[in-house]
Amino acid sequence: MSHFPMAYLGNKRLDIKYFAKYFPDPETYSKILEPFAGSGAVSFYLSDKVDEIILNDRNDILIELYNKWVNGFDQLKEWSTIPEIEKLLHKMSGAGSFKRAYGIISKNTKKKEKFREALISKGTIMQGDWIDAINEHCDENTFVYLDPPYFDSNNKTYITSKTKINDNPIVDIEDGTKIFIDILNLLKESDCKIMLVINKNAITEFIYSDYIVGEYEKIYGMTIIVKGEKYKKRTKHIIITNY
Numbered sequence: 001m002s003h004f005p006m007a008y009l010g011n012k013r014l015d016i017k018y019f020a021k022y023f024p025d026p027e028t029y030s031k032i033l034e035p036f037a038g039s040g041a042v043s044f045y046l047s048d049k050v051d052e053i054i055l056n057d058r059n060d061i062l063i064e065l066y067n068k069w070v071n072g073f074d075q076l077k078e079w080s081t082i083p084e085i086e087k088l089l090h091k092m093s094g095a096g097s098f099k100r101a102y103g104i105i106s107k108n109t110k111k112k113e114k115f116r117e118a119l120i121s122k123g124t125i126m127q128g129d130w131i132d133a134i135n136e137h138c139d140e141n142t143f144v145y146l147d148p149p150y151f152d153s154n155n156k157t158y159i160t161s162k163t164k165i166n167d168n169p170i171v172d173i174e175d176g177t178k179i180f181i182d183i184l185n186l187l188k189e190s191d192c193k194i195m196l197v198i199n200k201n202a203i204t205e206f207i208y209s210d211y212i213v214g215e216y217e218k219i220y221g222m223t224i225i226v227k228g229e230k231y232k233k234r235t236k237h238i239i240i241t242n243y
């Protein structure tokens with residue numbers, strides 16, 4: 001059962017077993033910062049071991065969800081049934097059906113309550129770009145877990161501008177590659193303890209070659225159909241640290 005009120009696309013809850021052994025020595029940090037927070041799986045995992053939890057994400061609906069949730073599960077439930085919000089939450093959840101996305105949100109559990117209490121007592125929830133969260137909160141007592149969108153994804157959700165050409169609606173898709181260069185520079189220069197987990201491909205392996213400490217393979221639960229045949233998708237992730 002998840003620690004978060006609903007399913008979240010990219011949730012790393014089930015991956016932590018592969019990379020927890022590479023976390024920094026718990027004696028060396030007191031703060032966890034997740035600039036690409038999503039459902040905050042790593043913060044939940046470390047919630048008993050740290051004095052401060054800082055979650056940042058660019059997704060404003062996700063941050064609104066956190067804020068409603070902190071104010072109480074009933075408030076979250078009520079908000080999540082507003083048809084417009086329900087649609088957005090469903091999209092964020094990555095769940096196949098509307099019913100499943102809502103089914104998860106409507107149920108409280110001990111784990112969810114434990115995370116909510118940790119966020120109330122020692123959490124800061126921020127909406128914005130990842131680099132601003134780093135600039136504001138990073139110091140030598142901070143463990144930063146970076147879980148950006150996949151390197152090869154063209155992230156259709158992250159539309160940067162909308163316009164019309166000859167009455168045709170046009171959208172620009174953001175170039176998501178700059179994040180990966182900024183992260184490389186951060187690994188080289190930063191005082192904070194940084195871990196990045198990202199999909200393995202020729203480019204990610206090349207640019208982070210000096211910092212890779214491990215890798216793991218993941219087979220997704222979801223079935224995809226290719227030419228009428230059912231498959232499960234398999235990817236490799238690399239684990240990168242600067243400490």
Ligand SMILES: C[S@@+](CC[C@H](N)C(=O)[O-])C[C@H]1O[C@@H](n2cnc3c(N)ncnc32)[C@H](O)[C@@H]1O
Pocket residue numbers: 008009010011012013035036037038039040041042056057058059128129130131147148149150
């Ligand atoms: C792979 S998900 C993180 C999943 C998370 N580790 C979990 O366990 O649920 C990536 C997150 O990064 C956020 N994001 C994408 N670009 C961002 C940016 N430039 N600044 C901050 N957050 C960003 C997305 O909204 C998404 O929630």
